[in-house]
Amino acid sequence: MVPRVNSSLTMFICKRLFLNLQMEELKMDYKKQIAQSIVKALDDKLEEQAVYEKIEVPKTVNLGDYAFPIFILAKTLHKAPQMIAKDLVDQINQTNYEKVEAAGPYVNFFLDKNTFSDEVLQTVLTQNSHYGDATVGNNGKVPIDMSSPNIAKPISMGHLRSTVIGNSLANLLTKTGYQPVKINHLGDWGTQFGKLIEAYKLWGSEEEVKADPINKLLEYYVRFHKEDKDHPELDDEARKWFKKLEDGDDEAIQLWQWFRSVSLQSFKRIYDKLGITFDSYKGEAFYNDKMDEVVQILEDKKLLKESQGAEIVDLDKYNLNPALIKKTDGATLYITRDLAAAIYRKRTYDFVQSLYVVGAEQINHFKQLKAVLKEMGFDWSDDIHHIPFGLITLNGKKLSTRSGRVVLLDKVLDDAIDLAKQQIQSKNPDLKNADQVAHEVGVGAVIFHDLKNERMNSFDFDLNEVVRFEGETGPYVQYTRARAESILRKADHKVTVADLKLSDPNAWETLKFLQAFPETVLRAVREYEPSIIAKYALHLAKSFNQYYANSKVLVKDDQLNSRLALVQSVSIVLEIALNLLGVQAPSEM
RNA sequence: GGACCGGUAGCUCAGCUGGAUAGAGCAUCCGCCUUCUAAGCGGACGGUCGUGAGUUCGAAUCUCACCCGGUUCACCA
Structure with a gap:
């Protein structure tokens, strides 16, 4: 049966894609071919570019693969659109097409x-895992500020977004010829460490922390906040400790380093589960000695102003509120540190772009950051891009460690893995490496769930939603590929890359999705939007499921090799797509 | 109040630099495992695309105004 509609294709092969891709020579640019056919038939009455831009993808398969709406001609030719369409069809050389027909005011190809x-x-089979590779990046370096959890606090679902989006962007950048640098900008400095040290000195023990670092440290910290309400002298002690830390006191530094390293160890266990690595763990503390220079430059350029006892940079001309560089007490602030980090990254990496995968709450902060850098005379501030994402809430409210509204990422991952294991036990009990697959599927479900919707959408956390294995989910895509692999295993035939003609209409939509992959990758990276890949993977999987539900692959006839080539191509592209998202693709599940 | 983000089916969302009858998934109901893993496939049900104007041959898509929800706006990060 022919798939009824292929509307989902429209979004991937829409014209704006091609519009912005002139630089990138796409192989297999059928649209260009069509534009040329039209221009030729019109005796050059229109520019090829103008025609190219108007060509669109029809909503349903019965309207063809590409369409040219002829409204723009109606004005100049003073004829009814329907007539023009008919005339145009007569003029077009149809030898390269299955057919070209007029349908109302459209010419359908x-x-x-x-x-x-x-x-x-x-193309897919020969390029294999390199299918969709591009060179737009020219090996330019792109530091990505991502994940950035706070020391001595657990990693929550909130951090997952930054981690997983940043990781996927890094993969996409690599695929398109950039060199990403994944930077985990740890929250490893600040007055809270004074509190933490004081709390530890009062109630902590080395054994406890060693046994369960994050939870114990958090426990001390929370207890500190409870008790300091009745004992305000605790705050004084904490302040003293932080001062000691800043002054390089041995004991303070040692404790801080210890807290940092045990926290990092437990973070790394979670990153291992996710399969994510970093190129740098330089956190806030790293910039302690790099902020004086920032202040110095600001002073030299006469950008600092005193206002209400604090030092600010006026950003009126950017329609922004002033950036607070120094507090009344002379201490620096968040933005000062970020300025130092931005400059450090430019010097260290000489980046072509610098990305910050940080929640949408900080949009204003990054606007200020860019504006101040601009004021400082750094024109590369234009290469800094904040990649914001929507908030995760719990029962409609913002997550907050203090109020106990936390969703621990580690717990979610473990739950997901357990559920995946249960699924395997009931659906495929003989599966060999079941634990491994359960891990890949469970974690894949969580990551995919986070990436399948547009970054900016907020969502309310719902465990059942996050670990769902049916419908538009990561496991659905993984399952589709596993099925494809299964067919290939049973085939008893090695695909040869020659004469891969496939006329089966059931395969048509899948073939078109395969063709659209390279431009989809480019669009995803251009928009910093992993969800474009996730949606592509879902659509490709869906079309392939429809294909093999309706067409038998393993039949010995003259198109067997072509069908297996399709199956293998789908498997290849689904694996690439999943990997771009940071999701594994098991061959069996 | 200013800025930004969002408002499309009961729920979660695609589609948005304008184009042919507005699409998925979930939920509900009904079919399909003697044929390549049913984590699948098919079907039914379900929509004044927040509201009102405007631009246009044509608007979910662009403009303006308004309504609702969220985020943010000087000494946290």
């Missing part, structure tokens, strides 16, 4: 399925 499938499948 149907590509030749044999030629198309042959070209697409050969």
Whole structure:
């Protein structure tokens, strides 16, 4: 049966994609071919570029693969659109197409399925895991500020977003020829360490912390906040400790380093679960000795102003509130540290772009950061991009460690892995490496859930939603690929890359999705939007599921090799797509 | 109050630099495991695209105003 509609294709092969991709020579640019056909038929009455931009993808398969709406011609030709369409069809050389027909005010182009499938499948199979690679990045370095949990606090679902989006962007950047540098900008400095040291000195023990670092440290910290209400002298002690820390007192530094390293160890266990690594763990503390220079530059450039006892940079001309550089007491602030970090990264990496995957709450902060850098005369501030994302809430309220509204990432991952294991036990009890697969599927479900929707959408946390394995989920995509692999295992035939014509209409939508992958990757990286890849993977999986539900692959006839080539191509592209998201692709599940 | 983000099916969301009858998933109901793993496939049900104007041959998509929800706006990060 022919799939009824292919509307989902529209979003991936829409014209704006091509518009912005002139630089990037796409292989298999059928749209260009069509534009040329039209221009030729019109005796150059229109520019090829103008035609190219108007070509669109129809909503349903019965309207063809590409369409040219002829409204723009109606004005100049003073004829009814329907008539123009008919005339145009007569003029077009149709030899390269299955057919070209007029439908109302549109000219619809149907590509030749044999030629198309042959070209697409050969390309995917020969390029294999490199299918979709691009060179737009020119090896430019792109530091990505991501994850950035606070020392001595647990990693929550909130951190997952930054971690997983940043990781996927890094993968996408690598694929398109950039060199990403994943930086975990740890929250490892601040007055809270004074409190933590004081709390530890009062109630803590080395054994406790060693046994369960994050929870114990958090416990001390929370207790501190409880008790300091009745004992305000605790705050004085904490302040003293932080001062000692700043002054390099041995004991303070040692404790701080210890807290930092045990925290990092437990963070790394979670990152291991997620399969995510970093290139740098330089956190806030790293910039302690780099802020004086920032203040110095600001002073030299006469940008600092005194206001209400504090030092500010006026950002009126950017329509922003002033950036507070120094507090009344002379201490520096968040933005000062970020200025130092931005400058450090420029010097260290000479980046072509510098990304910050940080929640949307900080949009204003990053606008200020860029504006101040601009004022300082650094024109590379234009290369800094804040990649904001929406808030995760719990029962509609913001997550907050203090109020106990936390969703621990580690717990969510473990729950997901357990559920995946249960699924395997009931659906595929003979699976060999079941634990490994349960891990890949469980974690994959969580990551995919976070990436499948547009970054900026907020969502309310719901465990059942996050660890769902059916419908539009990571496991659905993984399952589809596992099924494809299964067919290949049973095939008893090695696919040869030659003559891959496939005329089966059931395969048509899948073939077109395969063809659209490279431009989809470029769009995702251009928009810093991993969800574009996630949605692509879902659509490709869906179309392939429909294909093999309706067409038998393992039949010995003259198109067997072509069908297996399709199956293998789907498997290849689904694996690439999942990996771009940071999700594993098991061959069996 | 200013700035920003969002408002599309009961729920979660696609579609948004304008184009042909507005699409998925979940939920509910009904089919399909003697044929390549049913984590699948098919079907039914379900929509004044927040509201009102405007631009246009054509608006969910662009403009303006308004309504609702969220975030943020000087000494936290």
